[in-house]
Amino acid sequence: MSRPFSLRAGAAIAGVAIAALALSACQTGGTTEDGTADGPTSEWVTEGKFTVGTGEPAYFPWVVDDAPESGEGFEAAVAYAVAAELGFAPEDVVWVRTTFDEAIAPGPKNFDINLQQFSITDERKEAVDFSSPYYETTQVVITTEGSAAASATSLADLKPLLIGAQTGTTSFVTAEEIIAPDAGVQVFNTNEDAKLALESNQVDAIVVDLPTAFYIAGVELEGGVIVGQLPDSAGSADAFGLVLPKGSPITAKVTAAVDALRDNGTLADIETEWLADFAGAPVLR
Numbered sequence: 001m002s003r004p005f006s007l008r009a010g011a012a013i014a015g016v017a018i019a020a021l022a023l024s025a026c027q028t029g030g031t032t033e034d035g036t037a038d039g040p041t042s043e044w045v046t047e048g049k050f051t052v053g054t055g056e057p058a059y060f061p062w063v064v065d066d067a068p069e070s071g072e073g074f075e076a077a078v079a080y081a082v083a084a085e086l087g088f089a090p091e092d093v094v095w096v097r098t099t100f101d102e103a104i105a106p107g108p109k110n111f112d113i114n115l116q117q118f119s120i121t122d123e124r125k126e127a128v129d130f131s132s133p134y135y136e137t138t139q140v141v142i143t144t145e146g147s148a149a150a151s152a153t154s155l156a157d158l159k160p161l162l163i164g165a166q167t168g169t170t171s172f173v174t175a176e177e178i179i180a181p182d183a184g185v186q187v188f189n190t191n192e193d194a195k196l197a198l199e200s201n202q203v204d205a206i207v208v209d210l211p212t213a214f215y216i217a218g219v220e221l222e223g224g225v226i227v228g229q230l231p232d233s234a235g236s237a238d239a240f241g242l243v244l245p246k247g248s249p250i251t252a253k254v255t256a257a258v259d260a261l262r263d264n265g266t267l268a269d270i271e272t273e274w275l276a277d278f279a280g281a282p283v284l285r
Contacts, residue, residue: 053114085257130241140213145223149205
């Protein structure tokens with residue numbers, strides 16, 4: 001088993017010109033399921049606007065400097081690319097803030113789409129709609145130098161330790177199912193809370209998605225250590241989808257837009273721009 005490795009240097013942050021990406025499509029109708037042009041309609045939360053939800057706050061590499069309107073960061077860039085594919089100009093994109101749990105709870109929404117690294121699950125589909133995936137990732141264990149988890153090279157090494165994760169996330173479920181720590185997974189409201197608990201030695205390690213793991217370990221933690229990736233119990237990567245209200249009239253066209261961006265290479269380009277620095281980590285067995 002590969003030994004864990006420490007990240008000391010800050011992650012390199014490259015700029016991206018999302019406005020240029022969006023302008024190519026902003027004056028024409030977007031893509032529908034049959035490939036015809038279709039401009040904004042009253043199906044949207046606010047007519048003539050594309051309302052996008054994100055977290056409060058939103059973190060790098062998903063959003064840069066908690067300013068999604070800049071179009072910088074992976075999910076901010078994806079949102080503007082989807083908006084352009086649907087026929088919206090960048091200035092017609094409106095950002096709103098929600099908590100993670102609010103976005104996937106049943107009931108009315110104040111957004112057309114919401115993206116906060118929501119894993120697509122059957123349970124969540126009972127309360128909200130999802131687009132097709134815009135990104136796939138794995139779950140990763142991180143810690144700090146000197147922690148009991150820093151020398152772990154297997155799942156068995158982690159089992160007697162205190163492992164934390166954000167509640168309601170795939171990270172939490174994966175930690176429960178794959179590590180199955182003796183004390184259970186320690187629950188935190190946000191990844192930020194989990195990171196603070198790690199820094200104060202309340203937990204030995206935390207579980208987050210791969211890009212978040214590399215950023216927290218490399219930039220935010222003093223002596224951050226990537227312990228390794230958790231093997232996926234389903235045998236496939238964790239897929240992130242755009243969240244829409246249950247039964248939304250725009251789910252099909254938003255999915256068609258995501259599919260078009262995947263097929264034409266735009267999603268791959270955005271991933272290269274914002275996530276290329278977050279390379280693989282050893283898989284724990």
